[in-house]
Amino acid sequence: xxGPKPKPHTPILEPCRVxxxxxxxxxIGTGEEFDxxxxxxxDGRLFLIDLVKWMEMYPEKEELHNMMDSDSFSMIRxxxxxxxxxxxxxxxxxxxxxxQNEDLLKTYQKxxxxxxxxxxxxxxxTMRNDLLMEAYLPGSSIKGAIRTAIAxxxxxxxxxESRDEHPRNNPEYNKKIFGSIQNDPLRKLKxxxxxxxxxxxxxxxxxxxxxxxxxxxxxxxxxxTKSLCESxxxxxxxxxxxxxxxxxxxxxxxLQELIDILYRFYVPKYEDEYEKFFQYPKxxxxxxxxxxxxxxxxxLKSNETLIRTGHFSHVECVxxxxxxxxxxxxxxxxxxxxxxxxxTLANGLYPFGWAKLEFSxxxxxxxxxxxxxxxQKTAVKIxxxxxxxxxxxxxxxxxxxxxxxxxxxAAEEKxxxxxxxxxxxxxQANDRFGMDRLIDALELLEDEAEQKELAAAIQNKLEAAGTxxxxxxxxxxxxxxx
Numbered sequence: 001x002x003g004p005k006p007k008p009h010t011p012i013l014e015p016c017r018v019x020x021x022x023x024x025x026x027x028i029g030t031g032e033e034f035d036x037x038x039x040x041x042x043d044g045r046l047f048l049i050d051l052v053k054w055m056e057m058y059p060e061k062e063e064l065h066n067m068m069d070s071d072s073f074s075m076i077r078x079x080x081x082x083x084x085x086x087x088x089x090x091x092x093x094x095x096x097x098x099x100q101n102e103d104l105l106k107t108y109q110k111x112x113x114x115x116x117x118x119x120x121x122x123x124x125x126t127m128r129n130d131l132l133m134e135a136y137l138p139g140s141s142i143k144g145a146i147r148t149a150i151a152x153x154x155x156x157x158x159x160x161e162s163r164d165e166h167p168r169n170n171p172e173y174n175k176k177i178f179g180s181i182q183n184d185p186l187r188k189l190k191x192x193x194x195x196x197x198x199x200x201x202x203x204x205x206x207x208x209x210x211x212x213x214x215x216x217x218x219x220x221x222x223x224x225t226k227s228l229c230e231s232x233x234x235x236x237x238x239x240x241x242x243x244x245x246x247x248x249x250x251x252x253x254x255l256q257e258l259i260d261i262l263y264r265f266y267v268p269k270y271e272d273e274y275e276k277f278f279q280y281p282k283x284x285x286x287x288x289x290x291x292x293x294x295x296x297x298x299x300l301k302s303n304e305t306l307i308r309t310g311h312f313s314h315v316e317c318v319x320x321x322x323x324x325x326x327x328x329x330x331x332x333x334x335x336x337x338x339x340x341x342x343x344t345l346a347n348g349l350y351p352f353g354w355a356k357l358e359f360s361x362x363x364x365x366x367x368x369x370x371x372x373x374x375x376q377k378t379a380v381k382i383x384x385x386x387x388x389x390x391x392x393x394x395x396x397x398x399x400x401x402x403x404x405x406x407x408x409x410a411a412e413e414k415x416x417x418x419x420x421x422x423x424x425x426x427x428q429a430n431d432r433f434g435m436d437r438l439i440d441a442l443e444l445l446e447d448e449a450e451q452k453e454l455a456a457a458i459q460n461k462l463e464a465a466g467t468x469x470x471x472x473x474x475x476x477x478x479x480x481x482x
Contacts, residue, residue: 013190013242016255020137020194021356022235023293025204025224025346026126026310028141030431033122036073040081041108046097046123046203047086048133054084054092074117081112095133097223099203100230101347104221123221126201127434130426135201135225137309139191139241140436142357145307145317146258147186149265150246151177152320157250160323179249181475188244190444193437194237201225206312207348211341214282216348222311229293230350238360256362262305269317270297270306270354274374277343289349294374296356303362312344312352417450424457429465439473442480455480 039048058064060083067079086093099105104121111119128135151160151173158176178184201223208217226235246253253261274294278286297306308317345351420441427434438458445451455477462468471477 013188013244015240016243017238017240017360019358019360020142020237020239021296021358022225022227022237023296023306023356024227024229024290024350024352024354025202026137026227026353026355027124027206027222027224027312028127028138028310029124029222030127030434033124036077036120036122037080039123040084041099041105042086044099044105046099047084048094048096049080049084049089050092050094051080054080054089057089057092058083072115072117074111074115078112078115095198097201097203101203101205101221103218104203104205121221123203124223126223126225129195129423131422134198135196135223137194137196137225137237138437139193140440141309142194142307143186143189143191143440145266145309146189146191146262147178148318148320149262149307150186150248150253150258152265153261154248154250155320155323160320177248182479185246185248185253187443188246189241190243190440191241192239192444194239196225196237200235202230204230204346204350205348206352207345209277209286209343209345209348211277219344222346224346224352227350228296229290230346232292255359256302259303259305259357259359259362262307262357263300266306266308266317267297267300269308270294271373272316273314273343273351276340278374286345286349290351293351293354294372297374298372300356300367301358302365302367303359304364305357307355307357308353309355310353314343315339317353417445417447417454420445420454421457424454424461429461429467435462436473439476442477451480 034046034048037051039046041047055064055068064079064083067076070076084092104123107119108121110116111121126135127138154177160173160176178186203221203223206219206222208219210217224230226233228235243255243258246258274290277283278290300306343351420438423434424438427438429435435458438454442451442455445454458477459468459481462471468474
């Protein structure tokens, strides 16, 4: 009979103070849409509502019940939209989100007035804490952007080939660079979710922008983060992550080298995208809107880097340079269509996904002067906040002494298993990002009993949903089950 599994070794990690600058709209999707009965739109804002709570307080119970018993989706939606009172039903409002797209407002109004069942006005939400109703950027999304840049950096040394990037061969591609799951160097990089607080998102239209003609194709309404180029205001969120030396078999990577790897991967992507899509006369409005973004990229210091994350980051930023061979659908001639011929822009103006990471404990120096491909006729002053936090509810971390090395997160940074278990009860088993976040949190818990308790609860939830046996992160969870 085999003995018990060895307990995972917990590496010593050092805290890194980081400021996340949101430079362009970011959409981290949930894979679902807002339920049409879960929101109303008034005065240019979407109000997420607690339908059950509103029904309980609504005075005309009989009329309401008769309407809810009908089979007409459009009639029910219109009834809710027309009878929900923002003042008397304020306690049934979960949160409100500004809408920055006139076409969406007109479409919704028309659907309500005409009782149009064919137009559901589907809106894709971003990741949100269902208890606090605050949007957040998953730590796994930031870590994924870091992972791609590191994979590209080591792809040649690891002997990665084009076929390794095909979905069927992804396990082999990861193993060549990162080794086994248990020995993955990025286990020494712990990035928490970054809370964006309330009033940190807006709703825009995702629009496909083609390379060869002027026709813009709507792709649906999406909830996105507020950002520098969209709002003209600095959107900065301080947080801490924890990192040890990343000991790859090719070489070890420290924090400064990690910053440089990210810079060398993502900055050329921004330049190339600008040159390929936005230098032409038809893109004049886009150039004007993203000029402040271009200035930010050109002004990156030695302790700063560009990254791209979230939906619509495009193939160049999620694949490896020398082995990139994305799979595309076949055209009428039976041959694969060329890739990289379109961009998806928020409201047809803003590229998705760009952010800056600023590392506060690393010395800041100007990077060497150089010529940039993007348009820079007029200097743009980048707004700087007096307080480095977009939301006052998020306190800035106190400075750390330069010679201080911590082996553990500060007490207030530790995740509590009770809160994680409560969150597990709220999210759905098919919520990929939510489940990934809880699985990643296993490594941040310091008590082995709590790690095992959370791992078992995750396993039970996935088993109940019938997805445990084939879950892509089953092996990650089993490590902590003992």
